[in-house]
Amino acid sequence: MRQEGWDSVVDLIERVVGEDDLLPSVVTGVRTTVREVAGLAPADIAGHTRALLAAATRALAAGRGPTEAELSFVAELGDTRARQGVPIEAVLGAIHVSERAIWSRAREAAAEAGIEARLLLDVRELYDDWAEAVRARLIRAHRAADTGRREADDRNLTILRRLLEGGSAAALAAAEAGLPVTGGLWVLVARPGDAGLEQALRDRPQGLTGHLDGLLVGVLPQAPGTRAGVAAGLAGPAEPEELGAARRLALCALTAAESTGRTGVVHVADVAVLAAVADRADLSAVLTERHRPAWAALGSHAEPVALAVRAWLEAGREVAAAAERLFVHPNTVRNRVQRFAEVTGIDPYDTFGALNAWWLCRAWLVAAEGVEGAG
Known part of the structure; x- marks a missing residue:
């Protein structure tokens, strides 16, 4: 499929991809346009975008489709986004936003360089073939990981409910989840919607997190650090048998924090009077x-x-x-x-x-x- 002038187009695309302001612009556009990925760290989005751009440019230069190594990286991306709870539609949407920004800039640069539109279109067709194979592998990997994640989440949610019921059942649930049954556990409660907070909780090596009764609830072996942003109520340490009461106290802390405009992780002891007021x-x-x-x-x-x-x-x-x-x-x-x-x-x-x-x-x-x- 390579033809005269092909190398000049590939060189142009490499220059576009290498422009200092391109990646920050793409990341900003993705986080602004695709709500589901807005909570991801910019470095996370930038790293995967940079790797995909480099792979696509190598494929265009060689006039070929994706290699198995490139598809393995794509499968890892699909698995990662599934574990982060990002829907596949959002992943594909983010890629589309990136592609649109990059090819828009490539068209402008090609026009300035006097490169024929027909030649740029031929390169774009090869890219589309490459991208289609990449999307297919991405979808398969995401669906496989998402199925496993949902099964794990269902199991974790069942255990989380048992933990928050308190009593002897909670001690058994803690042991099943690998949580310490002595030394105390912490309960965090927040309003859903802060993807960054939820991901930070899910990324902890231990602990259970889930959505219960319209709230984001986490049972953790250590108290989380102070976090800027939305308010979250915290109670603990408590023994497994006392986690039901700890959850109520954490919710009181959240309500008290919201009533005074406080943000971050707020322990119920720090707003004890306000929590008592809100509860009566x-x-x-x-x-x-x-x-x-x-x-x-x-x-x-x-x-x-x-x-x-x-x-x-x-x-x-x-x-x-x-x-x-x-x-x-x-x-x-x-x-x-x-x-x-x-x-x-x-x-x-x-x-x-x-x-x-x-x-x-x-x-x-x-x-x-x-x-x-x-x-």
Whole structure:
């Protein structure tokens, strides 16, 4: 299939592939366009993309299809993405985004170099044949690995449920999973959606992770390190028999962290008071009922006052910090705190008064959001 001018096109493609800004641009495009791979490390995407580009360029230069060595690498890629939980459609989509960016740049470079479009098209046809064989091997490898992963996940999910039931069944489940039955285990709870956090949990040498009741739950032999990004609740260490209670505490920690805008891994002991508050809907109802007249008296200013008091308390009673957070003048914060104290009779400068004030304002704002959502 090689013809006169073929080498000049291959040289051009090699120059395009070697441009310093190409790979970062491709990786950015892939992570932006294909949501399912956005949580993967850029270095992961870049490494596999670079290897595929190098293999394709060698094949074009030799005028051949993929070798078994190249297909073995592709099979490893399919297996890796399956284990990472990336659907095959997303893997193929990422490759398509990369191809489109590379060939678009190759067409521009060919036009500038005066290379005939027909010759570039012939090279592209050979590439398409190479890519088709690569995609076929990728799909087979991904499906085989995905089947194995799903079977393993089903087994792990069953064990995870038994662990979180607590009691003697949990001790047996821990032994079956290879988790230590003494020394304590840790339970982490987060909202699903952070692919990076989920992958970090799955990549740990020990531990079980799965989706239960709409949450991402992990049982781990060691406490995870601090992680920036989304909030995650953590409880432990606990014996296997106590993991059911630990899961409830981790969920309380997550709820408490979310209520104050905290992110990262948050241990329940670090938000014990907030966790207790979030877990007592009955006392929250009593508190709001007791101060219902105060909410009515504030009228249209109720929400701004609640926001100011809450921000002021969460800022350690620093007026300037609360004002900056709310984009208002510091005197506005002072006035709203004073107004709150007048209508409720709660002294927010007192230690226990501050707790009641924060709890009441949080309850007011949650109720207000519920009314707005219903409307």
